[in-house]
Amino acid sequence: MALKRVFYEEWQMGCCGEPFSVGDEIRWPLVAFDEGRPRDGGHHGAEAWVENHGDTTHPTTGRVRAIDLVHQEFTVDLDLRDLGRAAPPYGKVTLLPSGRSQRPVPDSVTFEPVDHCPKWFEEEDYAPPRGPHRVRRVLGALVTLEVPDGAPRGPGDRR
Structure with missing residues (x-):
């Protein structure tokens, strides 16, 4: 048996995970990370990620040995032009942008060891949401699996 680190993204868990x-x-259906082409925000030390929306015909079986929730802080900016806008006249539909954008705070990723991975993750606000502020979000779970030696080793390997 070998140990493999797998990243389970929060949206994958919330959508189709248990x-x-x-x-x-x-x-789990796993896809190996390609070191030459990192996926979105990175892999946080994982060798593969759980992909519930692709080819799920060759899942990897393993035993969970450790779980670390991956947290990151984000700066949230609001479009203040819309905060003081009067309501439209009764009966008139007006579509407005949400006015909320999030940017990752550099070097703010932290790991929290846990015994259980929930389906849903909470977002921690650090200030009232009426102006620019920070939030701390769970990006997903970094899971250490004990897997058979024949588990997927690299990109494109669907074992």
Whole structure:
């Protein structure tokens, strides 16, 4: 048996995932990270990620040995032009932009060891949402799996 680190993105868990705990046996469709082409925000030390929306015909079976929730802080900016806008006349529909944008705070990724991965993750606000402020979000779970030696090794390997 070998150990493999897998990243389970929060949106994948919220959409199609099932909560799991240390010691559980899992069957997940994994895709290996390509070091030459990092995925979106990075892989946080993982060798593969869980992909519930692609080819799920060759899942990897393993036992969960450790779970770390991956947190990151974001700066949230609001479009203040819309905060003081009067309501449209009764019966008139007006579509407005949400006015909220998030930017990752550099070097703010932290890891929290846990025994259980929930299906849904909370967002922590650090200030009232009436102006620019920071939030701390869970990006996903970094999971250490004990897998058979024949588990996927590299990009394109669907074992």
